[in-house]
Amino acid sequence: MGDALVEARGISRSYGTFEALAPLDLAISPGERIALTGPNGAGKTTLLTILAGVQSASGGDLHWAGDRPRVGWVPQRPALYPRLTTRENLRLFAGLEGADDASATADALITRADLGEFADRRASALSTGTMQRLNLAIALAGAPRLLLLDEPTGTLSPDQRLRLWGWMADLVRADDMALVFSTQSVDEAARHADRVLVLVHGQLRHDGPADALDESAFMDLLEDAA
DSSP states (O other): TTTTTTEEEEEEEEETTTEEEEEEEEEEEEOOOEEEEOOOTTTTHHHHHHHTSSSSSSSEEEEESHHHHHHHHSSSSOSSSSSBBBBHHHHHHHHHHOSSSHHHHHHHHHHTTTTTTGTTSBGSEOOOOOOOOHHHHHHHHOSEHHHHHEEETOOOOHHHHHHHHHHHHHHHHHHHOOEEESSSSSSHHHHHEEEEEEETTEEEEEEEEEEEGGHHHHHHHHHHOO
């Protein structure tokens, strides 16, 4: 496996006769930023949920380096309790992750995510951008080595997107964390990833450096797969 955190070997996912994800191989290394792009229904979320352990693959295997590292999962819809405050959500999830001191972990995450102003506000009262920051902070409660995000900027304004990606870059640098995110924007993939995977109709059509894929090349891949 070399230095990879995880290797996917021939993983696939089918629902009856429908193949949502054709067999593919993928290796993810510490500190790597990987973007998954492609049209709706391409298999991006399916791949992420398999890596996150939310659902199992129909075929193939995941091979983790040593003990399975902690994985942080950020779905499209915030996975939190709207009636709880920001602090209460973080304390709860830190406890579920087995933190020795859930309150201290929650306080550290509030600082790290710049949520101090909203610490005692109910999650249901947060703006979209702030709720997404809380969603990400929850995913960090278990100190993951691999962070998986499903279209994390889909509902954010341009300034919120810039802030989010700045934070993500800091996380990768500080923690040597691997980051895998899905996006429908080729520009976002090129700006914020080292490597881009293009999925079309469940098939992996491209896996290469981010600077090797532009909008024109992406459209060519879609046309070839049509």
